[in-house]
Amino acid sequence: MTDSAPTLSITIQSVKRIRLDIRGVVQGVGFRPFVTRLARDLSLSGNVRNCGSGVIIEVQGMSEAVEQFQSNLVSNAPEHARIERVEKMEVEVEAAEGFSILDSLDQHAQRVLIPPDVGCCDDCLTEVFDEGNRRYRYAFTSCVNCGPRFTLIEGLPYDRTKTTMARFEMCSSCRKEFEDVDNRRYHVQPNACSVCGPRVTFLDSNGQPIECADPIAEAARAIRAGRIVAVKGLGGYHLACDATNPHAVSLLRHRKRRPNRPFAMMFPDVQSVRRLCELSSEEERELTGSRRPIVLLAVKKQIGASTLTQRRPRVPVEEVAPGLQQWGVMLPYTPLHEMLLQEIRRPIVLTSGNLAEEPIVHRDDEALERLNSIVRLYLVHDRDIATRCDDSIVRVWSGGSIVLRRSRGFVPAAIDVPVSASKRIFACGAQLKNTFCLLGTTPDASAGDNTDSIHPFPRGAQAVLSQHIGDLESLEAQSGYEEAVRHFLGLFDFKPEVIAHDLHPDFFSTRFLGSFRDVPRIAVQHHHAHLASCLAENCRQQPAIGVCWDGIGLGLDGSAWGAEFLVGDLKDFRRAGTFRPIPIPGGDVAAREPWRMGLAYLRDAFGNRWRNESKGFFENFHSGEMNIVQQMLESDVNCPCGSSMGRLFDAMSFLCLGIHRTTYEGQAALWLEQAAAQAAPTQDALPFEVDVHDDLLIVEPSKAILDAVARIRARTSASDVARIFHNGLCQVVVDVCLRLKSNGAPNCVALSGGCFQNRLLLDLCSARLVQEGFEVLTHHSVPPNDGGIALGQAVIAAARIG
Secondary structure, three states, X not given: OOOOOOOOOOOOOOEEEEEEEEEEEOOOOOHHHHHHHHHHHOXXXXXXXXXXXXXXXXXXXXXXXXXXXXXXXXXXXXOXXXXXXXXXXXXXXXXXXXXXXXOOOOOOOOOOOOOOOEOOOHHHHHHHOOOOOOOOOOOOOOEOOEEOOHHHEOOOOOOHHHEOOXXXXXXXXXXXXXXXXOOOOOOOOOOOOOOOOOOEEEEOOOOOEOOOOOHHHHHHHHHHOOOOEEEEOOOOEEEEEEOOOHHHHHHHHHHHOOOOOOOEEEOOOHHHHHHHEOOOHHHHHHHHOOOOOEEEEEEOHHHHXXXXXXXXXXXXXXXXXXXXXXXXXXXXXXXXXHHHHHHHOOOEEEEEOOOOOOOOOOOHHHHHHHOOOOOOEEEEEOOOOOOOOOOOEEEXXXXXXXXXXXXXXXXXXXXXXXXXXXXXEEEOOOOOOEOOEEEEEEOOHHHOOOOEEOOOOOOEEEEEEOOOXXXXXXXXXHHHHHHHHHHHHHHOOOOOOEEEEEOOOOOHHHHHHHHOOOOOEEEXXXXXXXXXXXXXXXXXXXOEEEEEEEEEEEOOOOOEEEEEEEEEOOOOEEEEEEEOOEEOOOHHHHHOOHHHHHHHHHHHHHHHHHHHHOOOOOOOOOHHHHHHHHHHHHHOOOOOEEOOHHHHHHHHHHHHHOOOOOOXXXXXXXXXXXXXXOOOOOOOOXXXXXXXXXXXXXXEOHHHHHHHHHHHHOOOOHHHHHHHHHHHHHHHHHHHHHHHHHOOOOOEEEEEOHHHHOHHHHHHHHHHHHHOOOEEEOOOOOOOOHHHHHHHHHHHHHHHHO
16 A cells, blocks of 8 residues: 655735725825835735825735735724725736825815814824923924924815915934824824924014914913913914903903903813813713813802812803803823923813804904904914814713814814715705705716625715804904815815805805806705704614704795794605794894793783793883884784794793893793703703694693793792793603604604703703604704704715706
8 A cells, every 4th residue: 555645735816906096084194104004015016195085006916915905995094084995996017116105286176085184193192291302392293193284284185285284394213203104193194393393483463473492381381371472372372361360360251341251261281171070981081082171060069159279270160161061171282282281281261262142253464453352462373274174072962972163173074965966966954053055976977887895885975174163243254164165165175166154045055156147056944954963973764753943044935934844755754833923022132031922922822821920930020112012023024933942941041040131042942941951850840832724733831831930930949940841841852753753754863953952841841852763963064053964965965866
């Protein structure tokens, strides 16, 4: 018996070369260095380059290694990258060695996704505070994992020559880092140091440099001494003062013409936040995350009632946030802020650099001109800001986080939506809390159905929502809106083919349509846009019940809507329910004077007895002014009827809390929410009735008002009445939705509109609807207020044009 000869198995791998077209957030996030290292680790040759649509890769090598490259490309992408689509094409094998980064292709850039600005990372902070490091105390230290992106980009592809860093030529040390594939600053466009990069200067009121060894330390000393300092940041100027100095905070309020609106504060670190604020794990994640938004936090009860230990100065709660027990808190997000706060060693007020109702100032000459009535000192730098971008605001509720103002850290990240747009759509947005929106298709129709995609993006579209623009009431704000629109359209090479806008003809965002002559227009009802915004954010095309509560929006019938129950989808809707309309004496003036709505609701509920029954509510009130409003109501002059939920909140804030006048939008509702949150939980609720009129469910508020007045006269605490008011609203939401469902409406409810910024109302309604078996949709990364209207307008237009 002889042994058989061993069989030799040989696997012959073929060499292949492929081209990958990567779409998504892949510029300015270290994607090309990542690709280079990945290819070299797998012994692959080829190249990578930026282009107008993202990144193009050509890679060649053994088939198995190429397949591994494709897999790792998606699974191991950099932290801030977002790969939306990878289109693959096999190309002819070439004689090639090594892998390199090529110059960018300067193509049309309408499909590229630009990364938002990112808060300073721990590695960079370590360098900034390391005396032995060459970037010690350098205010513009950044790397692939952090730093400015959106606010310094002037054009695409994302290369240094198309940013506000273009005029700063890198020194040899920075150039070496920039060209070292193993360095975290490899091809980082803002890369710089104290030798070659931007510099910080401390200026006086005339714009002249103040002689000092360390401008940041000098500014810190000024703030600790009670001065107000303008600080140039990533997306604009802030006004800073010592938050523990009541005189400084009061002076800032006076000069900024902001008597009551809460100020945001920046704390040195999370430990100092924990000492003064209630901080849940979810709130801490938002606070310390790379976006670094302003997070609304409850003040610890003992802080509001007493002083801190003698070693720590007290933050004057009433000065920082008048009437409230919550603060808007953020942590430093640039090296400049980190060094400033380390020098000051206490919280500072850090509020937008502007006068009331104006956009944040972001240009140096503007700052010296427009802020000179507020500040005498300026901490500035010589890196220009390409576009203004305010701080974002986030609030945490039982269902997660909700963005109340979407700006720095979020913009211009794309939003996946469930409807494909056959044309490029520009949505103008609302009059208040304005943002605008661009909506274009992804992928291109020209790609056809033969695209070989290893990471397919669902057939649909992506929307890009602008940064927070604000209220478009002033000429300065309107100019800022026009400037931001021009910047976006140019940056994305976006030529609108359809314009979506609000029904209201007097909104500036509607009148702005004159800039787009001969472009087809689609008018969108305000509350339908709220519903569609919530549906789109949740990637839902199917119909839902929309509970859309806010101040005022023009209805299809020409009246003021604001407490709406809709049934609809992205294309169409019907008004299924509403609150009975009530006269709004003075129209928009009533939003600033809650007593007017208090009077209107008392008169409506009590009829001829209202004068006797309202005694005690109008004591020490100017009789002449009150008589004028009475006459307006009796003669129906300048008293448009509306179903505004915002005005109902105003009326209740007057009845419960005695709030006569407000100085900022939503103030009365915010104070009423706080009062309700302080009350003990109860099942008791104000009795709202629901009637039917011509197939429209009508919520009757009069019994609720009568009940509230009776409780107030019985000396029920204001907090308890505010709580049962919220409970009553929650109950009516459940009752109406159950009635609509029994009549064939969907088993899904979307909660949208400015009233659902109210955490208590959102918690109550969401929990009760879930108990009743409804699927509940809420906002998360898109504001429920008018900051989300533009997204709704855009997806409605897309659905209608098909």
